[in-house]
Amino acid sequence: MDQTHDADLSAVAALDEPTRRRLYDHVVRQVAPVGRDEAAETLGLARQTAAFHLDRLAEEGLLDVVYERRSGRSGPGAGRPAKLYRRSSKQVTVSLPGRRYDLAGRLLAQALEESEATGEPPRAVLHRKAHDMGKELGTQDAVGALDLLERYGFEPRSEGDAVVLGNCPFHTLAREHTETVCGMNLQLLEGFLEGLHETGLRACLAPAPGRCCVRLEPASGK
Template structure:
């Protein structure tokens, strides 16, 4: 089963969602139609369908002239990631056929995550920039990130809706390892608390390591 089949999205609707996910700003029906080379009615049909299932958010644009302002659409945190679909399918396969067969899959995943995090870290980064640089790395890899003081909130995970739910604990272990490996390899002596997994938002807290 492909990722688009798993989420009930045909090729056309998946293209619309992929466009929303790549855009830094909400898009109008007209913009989507032009970018994808389709009729406005077709673009509106797919956008409204995505909104109905919670994968897109629609809101009226700020009025600039008289008349009804256009609706703007953006991808929600519930939307499955449509970027690099083949890679997500490969990850799902590896989690199912390789890691899940191990009795210690979470520990294996965490160790792999630590190596990943260590490879991303730059030991020469000043201590006061370590957490900011880590946040940038996470955002570049498809995570929605919000900082609230020392808390780091994951408002979107690129795997939450793209991976078999039974395999998500392994993915979470990998991500915990990524945080720990990054901090261990950095010069800032920071520590990331265990990730608190929530139904919509996951949270970890940064603090300096005890001497």
Template sequence: MTRTAQASGDQPRRQAMLEALRSSGAPLGVTELAERLGIHPNTVRFHLDALVAEGLVDRRLEEPTGRGRPRTVHTPHPGMDRGGRRQYQLLAKILLGQLSTAPDAGAAAEAAGRNWGGYLVEQIPPPRQPDIAEATQRLNAMMTDLGFAPEPDGDPAERIRLRHCPFLELAEEYSATLCPLHLGLMRGALTEIHAPIEATRLEPFAEPDACIVHLSSRRPNAGARPHRREQRST
């Protein structure tokens, strides 16, 4: 039996243990769980160890009421069950559908992307400013972390191919909103590190297997770090 098949077979039994613990009015020991479920205590121990490791069950020693070793008991970890399905793609569709109804959905999406791009990019300590090579390296590193699989296309300071879209199904349906958000991510990142280049355009699905990002030199002083003014005490 493969590990995947074994894990799949273990799940119903562990779920049954969780339900037994939740329905119990008191903490349960291994023997009590084994009796309730009709399985061997060693099997109970095995699955309890896994549930404790996953943070779904709490294990503790009861205060002794007489002679002998204190009893080890188990209770379900408080909080909502973290198992089950996730519907993040549905949530993304709902939010993108709502955003796409805005008067200027593309601009709103780009602004959101700019904010997050500035947050996600690896920072450069002031007052140092990156050169073109470092700026493109940091941009590519961020896009790699996000799953876009970037690769230089000719001059890396002019064009970058994005070989993968981590939101492909959504981008095919909501490209007018999602693609400006991607462009905003890159613009926000380059602005945040005061790069001497800027992302000027994103061509969605420019090639059968890639989108193309166009870069250009930033106009003089546009990427300079602003001088911070000292606050005056009043």
């Protein structure tokens, strides 16, 4: 698991505590940032309890902390700004097994837009975009092929000289739009290997129940 996934799991786990969840729900329903006293009074909590849980939500990145003077006054004698909480812009997504529909959506949207602008067939654009993205990811992440595949949710495992991918990050899309999504996935993984300068493996379509449609075979078997 990568650090982002671990952080998302931690954030979701933080909301499992009932009082903390009530506070989070209260804050996100408000138009303006919420103070500790207000939250405690509204939910019938001790101020110390509300403060503890609000700070925990802020530590997990689920709430942002801002400081404002509620009196509207400024300068000497205006008092200290109050510590307030509001929903953060952080997006938390946890999926087990791992899914990367955001990545697929970005590629499909880019392909559609470029196809409409240039007249190039959408599938050709999609394959090129997927290959380019895979290559970029492989170039940016200076790790081994298995580590990179694990990071993006493919659950790789060695099978002799080949690598089997135990999970498809685009599972639902691949099941409903098999040719389009599996072709995109193949190009993405070819780009991965190229970006990593992994010359010992090649990506090939080898669909089978319970795993990704792409398998990494020894390049010598080409």
